[in-house]
Amino acid sequence: MSAAGEPPEGAAPPLTGRVAVVTGGASGLGRATALTLAAAGAQVVVADVDTAGGAETAERAGAGGHFLACDVSDPDANRALVEFAVERCGGVDLAVLNAGVATGCGIGEDFDLARYRRAMGVNLDGVVFGTHAVLPALRARGGGAIVATASLAGLTAVPFDPLYAANKHAVVGLARSLGPALAPEGIRFNAVCPGFAESRIIEPIRGLLAGQGVEIIPAETVAETVLRIATGGGSGECWFIQPGREPEPFRFRNVPGPGPGPGGRAAEPGG
DSSP: OOTTSOOOTTOOOTTTTOEEEEETTTSHHHHHHHHHHHHTTOEEEEEESOHHHHHHHHHHTOTTEEEEEOOTTSHHHHHHHHHHHHHHHSOOSEEEEOOOOOOOOOSSTTOOHHHHHHHHIIIIIHHHHHHHHHHHHHHHTTOEEEEEEOOGGGTSOOTTOHHHHHHHHHHHHHHHHHHHHHGGGTEEEEEEEESSBSSGGGGGGHHHHHHTTOOOBOHHHHHHHHHHHHTSSOOSOEEEEOTTSOOEEOOOOOOOOOOBOGGGOBOOTTO
8 A cells, every 4th residue: 555545556445356344334433534545446235324424335335335224223224234235246355334323311300211212222332243243244254354443532531521431432342352353353343543533433523623623533534544454564553533643553551460469479360
């Protein structure tokens, strides 16, 4: 790949012959990712509850674009999505589990159970159910890649939206844990963690962000990072994206080990 993200002259695009599934593909990060993967040579199956937007993305993806309405918070809908991709395209090599929604409530007096369940259902269950559904298809191809959309909110404290931070931290934990667990099978699981990026989620706070001088990350920047992750060799990584910085895997600190036991000796396991 060149610095501009293009393959060397005369080389096939990096995803030629591959099939990708992108959830939340009707707009924002999902749409940009679907179009970027299509430009890289993949057939792309776009999934979203927004049928008009999703169908438009699939059309813009060209002859290899397909659309299926899908609520990722429903396990059966995820299974149907994978079955559709296998029947229509012959298999799945890459799943971008991107669908996400804003929480819409806090944890105090403004707590709303339905909104909480919806946010957790899309932002966390959608990744878990999507992974569960796609693993057999990836194994059938001899391996592949999963990229989950987390957030910078999954790497740091977010006092103004702790519930969103909770589900994004969960996605980060899933990526860090499943990455090494699936790697021996040739399946790489990673997460992308953008800051404030161009998407529907920021619409309610766009004015506030502008007033504070916060730079919005273009959706295409996130999409290009997803392509880098999908075609790279890492697993269990969580790539941060911030304005003015080169995206890269976040460096987590190791947790402290056991302290010394009685008398200054190291504690025995289980002691």
